[in-house]
Amino acid sequence: MNAILDIKGLRACLRGRSENAYVIDGLDLTVQEGEVVALVGESGSGKSMTAFSILQLLPPAIHITDGTILLGGHDVMKMDVRTLRQVRGTQASIVFQEPMTSLNPLMTVERQIAEMLLIHGKATRRTAPGKVIELLELVRMPDAKRRAKQYPHNLSGGLRQRAMIALALACEPRLLIADEPTTALDVTIQQQILKLLLDLRDRLGMAILLITHDLGVVAEMADRVAVMYAGRIVEHGPVVELLEAPRHPYTHGLLSCLPAEHADPDERLTEIPGLPPQPGSIRQGCPFAPRCPRSDAICTEVEPAMTSDGASHYKCHHPWTAP
């Protein structure tokens, strides 16, 4: 297998604050061709910033200080503006939680997708309209011909999400980065969209980096999972191992917070006490130590390195044992 995405030692710093405000801090992540990798973690852990780094779309206040990001074997940080523009869309594209961040409210769905095709030389003025309908049918937009002529605000949330996915797929990217693509949608619509993504993976062979905070979505979709905390990957592994036998106390905590199917409703839910750290606030040791039920003296002194045990990989001095 070949890696479509290979990130090594990535660090990104928030400018203008104290020097160590790293929002991404030593992140390693790979996605193989055709693979669905889920990136999970609490709000503010750096998931979206990781996604933006891959396409060099970081906000101006944040800049990359260390590491490499290989997309299809090429380092995106060494690309000039023209190459980057080419890579966005053909190698990788992003869909966001809020479709209106990528859809232009003043253009019909057809026109936006057609422009994308024309810019990348994937269609001519003559062939574009037919290709647009093909794409809308690919994402199962009901009544595609009529919808193509509509503006984004004429569409429901679920249909808008489909239009955005069609736009993202226009240039047949090898990697689709989906940042909370269904968080704003109802469960029944969410299910349709997620199933569509899996279908497209099977038919087009594209890889998906799925960013989500929902472990249910992870369980349904992912081949592999990477758990993010304070700008780092603290555990990663195949979905079954990771969810059934989490080794890192943070992964373990996230799973035990969920209301269990058959638990006694009078039982209290397990909490993870406290809050995730602000960028820059962790100076040494394990970033999870202030909230960790297993932490001891060494945890607050020494940041654990990534350890591998079979298919599981984790950064922890006192991991849960494999069953």
Add this chain to the structure above:
Amino acid sequence: MTDDLLVIRDLRKTFSTPSGALTAVSQVSLSIKRGETYALAGESGCGKSTVGKIVAALVKPDAGSITLDGNDLTALSPRQLRPLRRKVQMIFQDPFSSLNPRATVRRIIEEPLIVHGLGNRGERRRKVAEMMDRVGLRPEAADRFPHEFSGGQRQRIGIARALILNPDLVVCDEPVSALDVSVQAQILNLLKDLQRELGTAYLFISHDLSVIRHMADRIAVMHLGQLVETAPRASFWANPTHPYSRALIAARPDPNPRNRLQDKPVLEGELPSPFEKRKGCDFRSRCPLAFGLCAEVDPPLRPSAPDHYAACHLVDEPDSRNHTAAA
């Protein structure tokens, strides 16, 4: 004499919008007992928040009655209503936008006391400190502003404000939907602890059935402005009856990695437009069991088990049990 705290009968609310009249709530009847958690489930736009706001007297219904503790609220004058309003408070989904950004936490939490003219300055101060402590906020933080707090802490501020008048009923509108699971667990535990201590009833609005399963004594499922199923906890989870309730339960992402999406049935079809006049069952465009009658006749809520009602033509049909069970 029953222990019903709040009884709603045939509630209706229509909004006029630029695209035409939109009936957000229609024929909704339910009753909430003292100290219980009554959940309203359903997809976005189905009218859950509108019901909640009507109950909290933030929106006026077009028709129907609301009885609180035996007093028909729709029949009272604003003056007679005032003391009763104290008994119902509300917590909102979005802790980021529901708190006045320019007010201190103290000011936010004590506001209901001021509005209802309760206590002097010192008494209010004491009461605020007590409430903050109760919901897990440090009372020293009373002079800070909402933006200095995290989402979970802001939700605690909202809870403190809702509970300071010691209400009988709190409408919780998606109280944990904007929060991470770790913080969600903290807030759900807090709501349960407070209920146990204070005997407050909750109208708990959520689209998340896993959360509802953990919280609710009774569940009502709403679809396009109408209730399609109501049942006590045990009966609902043992026998979810309406095809829509079943679809919602099946669609819920389940953190078991051996239940993959590829193997699950997916609800296809589009919702009917809420602006158009509709005939028959509103769920039929997406219902895998729809048949001829469904296009003609709107099914009323009918009993399917003790205290358990569902609005589907297949309920009570002698063969329908096998029919639905096979689906």
